[in-house]
Amino acid sequence: MQICNKCNQISPDSEPNCISCGANLSEYSEFAISRKKLIENSRVTAIRISVSKSACPTCRQIEGVYTKQNLPTLPVEGCSNPNGCKCHYAPILDEIFP
């Protein structure tokens, strides 16, 4: 499911635009917003796509660590979870250890 950042309504993964306010979900979904924030954050060196334990095989295949340049977009295309894609982005930070 995609959550619209403009009106907080939920649209199915297959919808390109919010079914409530018509916002472009490739730009205004929670997925798109968090993706953009992570890419813009200079402390983030890489991004992991985490999948839930109940994720479908398509999502399991996409799980892993990506650079900002090759980070796939969420929801996962072809996700077969009936409740919608549950993947999320997790930042990998450039920590400096003493």
Ligand SMILES: [Zn+2]
């Ligand atoms: Zn909306």
Ligand SMILES: [Zn+2]
């Ligand atoms: Zn899936």
